[in-house]
Amino acid sequence: MQSGDVARKLPFRAWPAAVGARAPLEALQRVMFVAVALGAWQWLAPRLVRTGPDFFPLPSDVLHGFATLLTTAEFWTSVVSSVGRVLAGFAVATLAGVPLGVLIGASPRFEALVDFSVEMLRPLPAMAWIPIAILWFGAGDVSSVFLVSLGVFFPVVINSAAGVKATGRVYRKAALTLGAGPLLMLRKVIVRGALPYVILGCRIGLGVGWMVIVAGEMVGAQSGLGFLIMKARSFARIDWVVDSMIVIGLIGLGLDAAIVRLQRWAVPWWGKEGT
Amino acid sequence: MRPKLQARHVTKRFPGGGRTGEILALKDFSLDVMTAEFLVIVGPSGCGKSTFLNAVAGLEPVDEGELLMDGRLIQRPGPERGMCFQEFALFPWLTVRQNVEFGLEAKGLPRAERGRRASEYLGLVSLSGFEERYPYELSGGMKQRCALARLLAVDPAVFLMDEPLAALDAQTRLILQTEILRIWGEERSPATRKTVIFVTHSIDEAVFLSDRIVVMTARPGQVKEIVPNPLPRPREDRMRGDPAFARLSMEIWDLVREAALKAIEL
DSSP: OOOHHHHHHHOOHHHHHHHHHHHHHHHHHHHHHHHHHHHHHHHHHHHOOOTTTTOOOHHHHHHHHHHHHHOOOOHHHHHHHHHHHHHHHHHHHHHHHHHHHHHHHHHHHHHHHHHHHHHHHSSSSSGGEEEHHHHOOSSSSSHHHHHHHHHHHHHHHHHHHHHHHOOOOOHHHHHHHHOOOOOHHIIIHHHHHHHHHHHHHHHHHHHHHHHHHHHHHHHHHHSSSHHHHHHHHHOHHHHHHHHHHHHHHHHHHHHHHHHHHHHHHOOOOTSSSOO | OOEEEEEEEEEEEOOOOSSSEEEEEEEEEEEEETTEEEEEEETTTTHHHHHHHHHHHHHOOOOOEEEEEEEEEEESOOOTTEEOOTTTTOTTTTHHHHHHHHHHHHTTTHHHHHHHHHHHHHHHHTTTTOTTGGGGSSSOOOOHHHHHHHHHTOSSSSSEETTTTTTTHHHHHHHHHHHHHHHTTSOOOOGGEEEEEEEOOOOHHHHHHEEEEEOOOSSSSSSEEEEEOOOOOSSSSSGGGGGHHHHHHHHHHHHHHHHHHHHHHH
């Protein structure tokens, strides 16, 4: 990207450059930390509790479990359906949540109108909707997508609204004196100014959505990683349970990293000085 | 010459919140600004200079009196009254070029024409080659030059400049003062010049730039005195050392001092 090239040439890179120089060491330390933790698990656990792939798997069991789990078709379809549901729910929630949040942020009157409702629904965990979701949509994709979108929706709304409010008034003044009409103001000032917060809301929301999907699938679906965990547990394949948990964690990490990349690309100016 | 802008008995109040009472920012403020004039307003902090500019821009309604441009009542902001801000107010999410194109897009110009004009005005303020940078990658002086290009591109009839150089270092300030006069068209015939209202704290700046200097009282802001500036145009840097320059600066300071002291005590 072009702006990235520009940034690389700039003189005020002392801090990130220093981090870059330390990066290999940090990566080594990170790997060693994980290795030590796994070693302690492998060595210490058998001395304290009953271990084994059917009850308390050791790292060796987990590794062994992967060898078999990764060859099953069910594992891969589970990954696909969980990720698909999260992305679908995320899409629904952002399509509805970003405009609503922008409206709340831009119009004090609209905020006064809906603030109470939003604030009352927001603290409800998405899980509280599981019984209703199953009743209305049955145990399946629609239920899961519904739950995910609820989880994603509120962080997106709250952050989008905050983003609009946080954009300096001076930009609106400048736009008005440059002759901007309402549409250009919305498009190029209000939404663009709020974008860092919108993306932040998406980042938080996607994390929540990923948590919701796994829990939701444990009770409200016949497929997906959450369902796989419950199924493996009933077959006493606790090694597969742990494998699935690790995969869930890694996918969550990957989704988050994707949003961070999106953020760097879409709002390269964010966090730099104001004007 | 006829007045381009007229303020007639303008009063502006800000409702006080909590502990502070109502603030009377402008009281019975009347002023005529002539076509093609470079008018500088000086006054102590909080005297209502910026309030007046915002009102002329149409960003703040006035409580009493009226503001006229070409004899017509000013009721809302418009591109015929362009504004320059102390904090530059460049959109941080747009590149230099996109910033300059903003007002052109508002005018509905086609993309190619916008690009052509943006390049032209960026050249005028010596920012060619920085088109694809973001504002955070520019120095303060470059930011204000970019903001100037953005303003010039929409070709306003009136320039409202709210301490545009106050955030810059002293040397950049001096350079940009000359730059602003050049862009304003000091070397061309007065007929081609725009009308400028320039607000500043700096007396030297007022003397260097102005055709007339309006000295305001401490709050509530009123016109204390209007001083014509006899220095010949085009202004040159060496004039800063002229006895006439020093005399006028001293005269203005004599007028401002009392109000400035009062403003500090407030």
